[in-house]
Amino acid sequence: MAYIVDMRSDTVTKPTKAMKHAMVNSALGDDVFGEDPTVNALESKIAAMLGKPAALFVPSGTMSNLIAIMVHCSKRGSEVIVGDKSHIFKYEQGGAAHVAGCLVTTMENLPDGTFDLEKLEKKFRGSDIHEPITSLVCIENTHNVCGGKVLPQKWQQDLAAICRKRSIPIHVDGARIFNAAEYLNLPMKELVQHCDSISVCFSKSLSCPVGSALVGSVHFIEQARRMRKMVGGGMRQAGVLAACALVALDEVVPQLATDHKRALRLAKVIEGMFLKCFTVDVQTQHTNIVLVRLTDACPARAGDVVQRLAQVSLEETQGDCKTTNDEGVILKSVIFDDRTIRFTLHCQISDEDLWLAIMKITYVFKEIEAKATSNTRVSAV
Incomplete structure (x- = not known):
């Protein structure tokens, strides 16, 4: 599984x-x-x-x-x-x-x-x-x-x-x-x-x-x-x-500070990917909720991204997103609006969970980014 x-x-x-x-x-x-x-x-x-x-x-x-x-x-x-x-x-x-x-x-x-x-x-x-x-x-x-x-x-x-x-x-x-x-x-x-x-x-x-x-x-x-x-x-x-x-x-x-630190880490990783399709405001990241905005360059809607994060493709199980059982990662998140996704950290998200979530987000976001770049090239032609 x-x-x-x-x-x-x-x-x-x-x-x-x-x-x-x-x-x-x-x-x-x-x-x-x-x-x-x-x-x-x-x-x-x-x-x-x-x-x-x-x-x-x-x-x-x-x-x-x-x-x-x-x-x-x-x-x-x-x-x-x-x-x-x-x-x-x-x-x-x-x-x-x-x-x-x-x-x-x-x-x-x-x-x-x-x-x-x-x-x-x-x-x-x-x-x-x-x-x-x-x-x-x-x-x-x-x-x-x-x-x-x-x-x-x-x-x-x-x-x-x-x-x-x-x-x-x-x-x-x-x-x-x-x-x-x-x-x-x-x-x-x-x-x-x-x-x-x-x-x-x-x-x-x-x-x-x-x-x-x-x-x-x-x-x-x-x-x-x-x-x-x-x-x-x-x-x-x-x-x-x-x-x-x-x-x-x-x-x-007393453990809430850990949730906040993990949320900030997640936000910084997404920011550090320097993607055209996704943005996060690290400067105003306060607590355990991370909002990721989809830019106008993103061809997908928030619902599409949330659905994709909750799926495992064959390619993932053979790449960086595979777990010890080679079955991949399902990341559950929430649609806030058509252009916003919410990730919420809590006391039952461990450092390992966070790392697996980061791998999944990196894989999916770059996958969507590649499609956006491909669409731009086709439009230019």
Whole structure:
């Protein structure tokens, strides 16, 4: 069989041995009654790490974001401002509108994941009776679609000052917030000190099978607990899942720097190939996500390249891409858009996996580059 390297996402990881051991031996109770000691321990720990009074364990980051919006925007018809490339806007099925009854207004995300704060101030509404009331601003850190970018701390401070003037809370979709803290070399509580609520995902980057946490004030979490029950997120003996997250905070979070280093290595290798068809921005490579752009010179689409990376040709098994079993390498990646491919590094990608992925990318990218050169020559003739 071909050797498979899965870089589609950091959600494809499996629980570690330590996590499985913790699951089997976790103390359990009914969490809806607040009686699961392992869940309670996790909620206390993640709240303390983020410097907030309370936290709530929920099944997913999408539910966590939705609950946050429902609590902050308790009046139907409230307005939520989000980035136009944010996960909340692009990948959560319009839950803010469908379930929470909120109007979602977008700001153009800049390449670094931020948006123009002067334009934001002009977006705020509520003084005119014809308009909805702006009730929440949501940001994303790290920013997925922008390639795992970490939001500048100064920008967050300026955003907070603007929102405070109008008493508008800030929610952070921090699915990969630990990656941001690692990149900036900041304590978590300092990273989110200007934010009112934070969603943290344990199944992205941290190798857990299930679970996120919503963090904020005591009153906020009390209301969030009610909303969790409403949307079907109340869990019973959830300590079997919370146990994994406790292990992740102690054992996986300290390894995130390795994921970042491997991602940077991959980006530098692609840049160093000096190809006309593919480009990567090494200068803004922050965390564990590598975005490869297809230039206008590339005859293929992102979907074609992703499909080719997941195939093994006969020529590969006889060349540099063969494994010890001479079966080649299958590299799984993700289409971000028609001209962009995403590779995501995670704790279960080893140095050997990375090397095999690099060999595969080199082979396929040069193969496509050769076709582009051949097409150019034919056109010239």
